[in-house]
Structures are given as C-alpha cells and as structure tokens.
Amino acid sequence: MNETAQQIxxxxxxxxxxxxxxxxxxxxxxxxxxxxxxxxxxxxxxKEELTRELVKRYRMAFQQTLKQIERSNSDPQAQLxxxxxxxxxxxxxxxxxxxxxxxxxxxxLPASVQEGVRAFFAETQTWLQTLIETGASTGCLQPRLPPKxxxxxxxxxxxxxxxxxxxxxxxxxxxxxxxxxxxxxxCPTP
Amino acid sequence: MNETAQQIxxxxxxxxxxxxxxxxxxxxxxxxxxxxxxxxxxxxxxKEELTRELVKRYRMAFQQTLKQIERSNSDPQAQLxxxxxxxxxxxxxxxxxxxxxxxxxxxxLPASVQEGVRAFFAETQTWLQTLIETGASTGCLQPRLPPKxxxxxxxxxxxxxxxxxxxxxxxxxxxxxxxxxxxxxxCPTP
DNA sequence: GATTATCTACCTACTAGTAGGTAGATGTCA
DNA sequence: TGACATCTACCTACTAGTAGGTAGATAATC
Numbered sequence: 001m002n003e004t005a006q007q008i009x010x011x012x013x014x015x016x017x018x019x020x021x022x023x024x025x026x027x028x029x030x031x032x033x034x035x036x037x038x039x040x041x042x043x044x045x046x047k048e049e050l051t052r053e054l055v056k057r058y059r060m061a062f063q064q065t066l067k068q069i070e071r072s073n074s075d076p077q078a079q080l081x082x083x084x085x086x087x088x089x090x091x092x093x094x095x096x097x098x099x100x101x102x103x104x105x106x107x108x109l110p111a112s113v114q115e116g117v118r119a120f121f122a123e124t125q126t127w128l129q130t131l132i133e134t135g136a137s138t139g140c141l142q143p144r145l146p147p148k149x150x151x152x153x154x155x156x157x158x159x160x161x162x163x164x165x166x167x168x169x170x171x172x173x174x175x176x177x178x179x180x181x182x183x184x185x186x187c188p189t190p
Numbered sequence: 191m192n193e194t195a196q197q198i199x200x201x202x203x204x205x206x207x208x209x210x211x212x213x214x215x216x217x218x219x220x221x222x223x224x225x226x227x228x229x230x231x232x233x234x235x236x237k238e239e240l241t242r243e244l245v246k247r248y249r250m251a252f253q254q255t256l257k258q259i260e261r262s263n264s265d266p267q268a269q270l271x272x273x274x275x276x277x278x279x280x281x282x283x284x285x286x287x288x289x290x291x292x293x294x295x296x297x298x299l300p301a302s303v304q305e306g307v308r309a310f311f312a313e314t315q316t317w318l319q320t321l322i323e324t325g326a327s328t329g330c331l332q333p334r335l336p337p338k339x340x341x342x343x344x345x346x347x348x349x350x351x352x353x354x355x356x357x358x359x360x361x362x363x364x365x366x367x368x369x370x371x372x373x374x375x376x377c378p379t380p
Numbered sequence: 381g382a383t384t385a386t387c388t389a390c391c392t393a394c395t396a397g398t399a400g401g402t403a404g405a406t407g408t409c410a
Numbered sequence: 411t412g413a414c415a416t417c418t419a420c421c422t423a424c425t426a427g428t429a430g431g432t433a434g435a436t437a438a439t440c
Contacts, residue, residue, distance in 0.1 A: 018297045019295070019297050019298050020210065020294060020295050020298070022209075022210065022212035022213045023212045023297075099357065100294075100353060102357075103353050103354055103356050103357040104210060104286065104290075104294040104295075104356070105210050105213065105294075106356040106357055107208045107209050107213075108210070118358065120357075121354060121357045121358035144371060144374070145367055145368070145371050146367070148364070149364050149371070152351075152358075152364050153347065153368045153371065153372075155350070155354060156347055156350035156351040156354055156368070157347045160345070160348070160349040160351070161342075161346040163293050163294055163349050163350060163353055164290075164342075164345060164346055166294070166297075167292075167293040167296055167304075167308050167310075168308065168312065168315060168342075168345075174338070174339050174342050177335055178335070178339060178342060178343045181334060181335050181375075182343075185371075185375055
C-alpha cells in the first residue's frame, strides 16, 4: 500500500468518523486528496473494499495501541485509565470511534465491513475482559460484575459518551468525572 | 396531522432507527406506506421537514412516557429501573433510540433537526438529573457523582449499550446485569 | 546503448441508477 | 363546485463505478 492509498484512507477515516459510511463519497475524498475521483478506483476497486481496508487498518492500529498500553503500564488500573483516555481524546475532537459510528449504520454496511466491525468489538471486549480478570486475580481490581459484563459496561459507556457528546454538552470534564467513577467502581475501596 | 401523515412518520421512524438519516429515502417510505413517492411531499414538503416533525413527535412521546413513569412510581429507584427498561426494550428489537442514531450523524443533519436532537438530550438529561436530585434529598438514592454527571453516565451507558449491541453480542441479559450495576451504584448500600 | 514492452498512477468522459423535489392532471369526497 | 389527496411524468444533482487513454518510470531484449 503506497503513500496515495494511505492518504486516501486517512481522509476517508476522518470523513467516516465525522459523517458516517453513507455520507462520505468518492467526490469528498478526491477533493481532499487532490486526485480525480476515478483514480481512487485504481487503489481501491470499490467503496466496500476501501471501507474494509479502512476498518482493517484501524483494528490493527488499535491493537498496537493496546499492546503499547500493556508495555508501558504494569498496573491494570493504570492500563484501564489509559484506555479511557483514548476515548476521551476522540471525544475532545468530537470524533467518534470508527467502529462506533459504523456500528450505528450496521444495517447498511456491506457484509465484509460488518464482519470487521464485529471483530473490532470482540477484540476490544476481550482485551478489557482479560485486563479485568488479571487485575482481579492479583487484587489490583475488584470487579462487582463478571469480568465480561464489566468489560461490556466500560465499552458501552465510552462509546455512548462519544455518541451523545455530539448532541449534548457532556463536556470533557464530565467525561473525566464519569471515567473516575467507572474506575472507582472496579477498584478496591481503600 | 392525518392518518397517512402519521403512517409516513411511523415508517420513517423505523427506517431511521435501523439505518440512520442518510440511508432512508422517500422511495423506501413510499414502498412501505403504499403511496407514490411524490405524494409524500403533499404531507411533508421536504426530507428536512419530515425528519423535524419526526423528532418533534418522538420527543413529545418520550416526555409523555417519562411523565407516565413518574405517575406510576412514587419511588425514584423504581422510576430509574423503568427508565432503563425503556432502553432495554429498544435493544431487544435491535433498534436504537431515534435521537441516539441521529446523534451519530449530527454533522450531516439539517440545522433544524440538529436542534431537535440536542433538545431531546437536554430534556432527558434534565429529567434524570431531577430524579436523582429528588432521590438524593429523600435518601432513596445515594449518588456518588454530582447528579448532573450521574445523569450523563446513565444516558451515555444506555445509548452506548444500544449502539454496540448491533456489533457485539452484548446480550439482553448482559444489559440487565449492567443495568443492575448502574442502579446499585446510586442506591444506598443496605 | 537503443528498442521494445510492460507497469504505475493518474486522467477525461462517460454510464446506469438513485436521491430529493416539482408541475400539473386526475380522482374523490362533502 | 371546491378542497383534499393522490397520481403520472418529469427534473436536476449526485452516486458508485467503467471505458479508454496517456505520461513517464521500469524492466527485458536485441
């Protein structure tokens, strides 16, 4: 994948995270990248393929980030905090998670893209679940729900926060207090 | 507003809650209602007006439901439980809240529709906040966050749960456990 | 080294199809 | 007769995608 293809994906990612799948067009991309609409088809044969590659790249980058979080924090509590800050970042740019906004449009996505989105959520939920299980076994964390449900709650909360941020003044500071509360609810009470 | 207009809104609401604003068309509505595409324009001059009316009707119905919840439960805790069950219902039909899915597409909505969506979130958050404040003052509830933040957390969680339900197997039973946990976190510990 | 062929990355010009929307005729009641 | 509701037939603007071509870099052959 060459530089132009990467640039196309970069632009597409911004467009999707702002407007969604149905509302981004080859014309939009062509304008921002500075090549003709038809030339996009040289790099990606269809909108489906482009979006499939976009989700694939996003998933890989996200997994890399999660691995990075693991490496730089031995403490599960700190890892969780850093995970939450990932979503706070998106929120502060009023951008949703790519797979979050795609999830809202699930019904109109090509099957192959749906698959990628589902995989993203499975991966992310598994990572959170494992983290919580590890933390629970060492006593760093004290989940009140089964780790799987605790992971669901965390994921739903951060995705929901990004979603409603576009329509309510759920400010960044509110996100911070909510994140603290979410953390507190699975950390051992001192 | 006559019967046909109501029927158009009914169909439109289902379409939007499944596919979103950009992906529903007059052709879809015409097919399901059984009238010609052009005839829709007799009832609603534009897509913008149709969606504006749709959001307006949804907000009014939602406020009515909230009032109904107040009337049938004196206990704030029970009211909260019923509010959560409202969102569980949507989830079990894999339908998002109308304003939830519209929020994801905020950037491409006509200004007048954006306004309605923002109003919905303001109203709903206010209702939750007032409920929590009332519960706190009578001791029925013991919020750990400022009522406003607690309301944000609840709203973000239920909206997020509906969002990710489309792409992950966050089952209804998971929602129930999460709802219980959310309730437990603002109820006095016995 | 020059010729030939192939490949890369783009272009212009077009297609079929769909979007929301409009004008004006037609039917259907009270 | 007149208001209401729906129709046919159309429009413009835009969508993803295609056909066919081109300049220039790269590789293969003589």
